[in-house]
Amino acid sequence: MVFVARKKTGKVAYYYLAHNLRTDRGKWKSLREYIGKKMPNKAELQKLTKLFIIKYKIPVKKKYTYLDPERLAKLDFVIGEFQKKVKNYPQIALEKRERDFTIRFTYNTNAIEGNSVSLLETAAMLEKKVMPSGKSLREIHEIFNTEKALNYIMACKADVSKRLILRLHKMMMANIDEQQGGRIRNYPVAIDGANWMPPSEKEVNGKFREFLAWYAKNKVKLHPIELAATTHLKFIEVHPFGDGNGRVARLLTSLILMRNGYPPVNIKVKDTIPYVKELQYAQNTQKLDKLVDWFVQKLGEDYVEAAKGNE
Numbered sequence: 001m002v003f004v005a006r007k008k009t010g011k012v013a014y015y016y017l018a019h020n021l022r023t024d025r026g027k028w029k030s031l032r033e034y035i036g037k038k039m040p041n042k043a044e045l046q047k048l049t050k051l052f053i054i055k056y057k058i059p060v061k062k063k064y065t066y067l068d069p070e071r072l073a074k075l076d077f078v079i080g081e082f083q084k085k086v087k088n089y090p091q092i093a094l095e096k097r098e099r100d101f102t103i104r105f106t107y108n109t110n111a112i113e114g115n116s117v118s119l120l121e122t123a124a125m126l127e128k129k130v131m132p133s134g135k136s137l138r139e140i141h142e143i144f145n146t147e148k149a150l151n152y153i154m155a156c157k158a159d160v161s162k163r164l165i166l167r168l169h170k171m172m173m174a175n176i177d178e179q180q181g182g183r184i185r186n187y188p189v190a191i192d193g194a195n196w197m198p199p200s201e202k203e204v205n206g207k208f209r210e211f212l213a214w215y216a217k218n219k220v221k222l223h224p225i226e227l228a229a230t231t232h233l234k235f236i237e238v239h240p241f242g243d244g245n246g247r248v249a250r251l252l253t254s255l256i257l258m259r260n261g262y263p264p265v266n267i268k269v270k271d272t273i274p275y276v277k278e279l280q281y282a283q284n285t286q287k288l289d290k291l292v293d294w295f296v297q298k299l300g301e302d303y304v305e306a307a308k309g310n311e
Contacts, residue, residue: 015040109267169241
């Protein structure tokens, strides 16, 4: 969707028509056209937008299932501007940024589940192999297992499948629960604080197959962000494992985004309560717009600086 971007230099504001095209996986084309120092009136803006669409052969998108087109357009623009900005970064700077994401994702996804290793301690563990004192072996293994699993999805080209999901879970449970790692549970589970029950041990295999069939059917129908958010919810609803479902869900979400040219998403521990509330609301009502919009917000947070002055 084409939208108006505003850039302020000193006291002067400049207005542009803006749109970002995702051309191939991981590749973006940023389109901008200056339209003046004053916002055009509605009729003039419609005329300029129509000419802009024709000039750059912008495909007219159908209505999304859950996404707000204008919010999506702004997110695409912000991410595109960031990717354009880092294109000239030296390789060492790109590697440092990716490493920083790995550390922060590893810290946050485990802290959400109650792991007490701090961000600073996580960095020391992953960068210098310095082990924090007073932490359980389980907490230590969770940190290293998450790093390994995240590196795996960043490098792999596989799509969501039973094999991939079981492999990720096995990685996450290494040295923690080798017997159950990579296996669909055969016992009942309950979720603390939730007002619903996951499928029973007799139902879970069937529900897991239904989840995979749903994914295969919808991966070409839904926008990648819609697919990532709804896959996250539906996987949590199946709850195929006795432990580690949230961590695997967050890995799958980032895998889907990266396969479609979007950056991975880092859900922060400070967002735990709204994160759980959005999941519970979507699960209880099956209204997914708010959940998808929440993921749009989380994706945009880390890239706002790239579009500073273009709001």
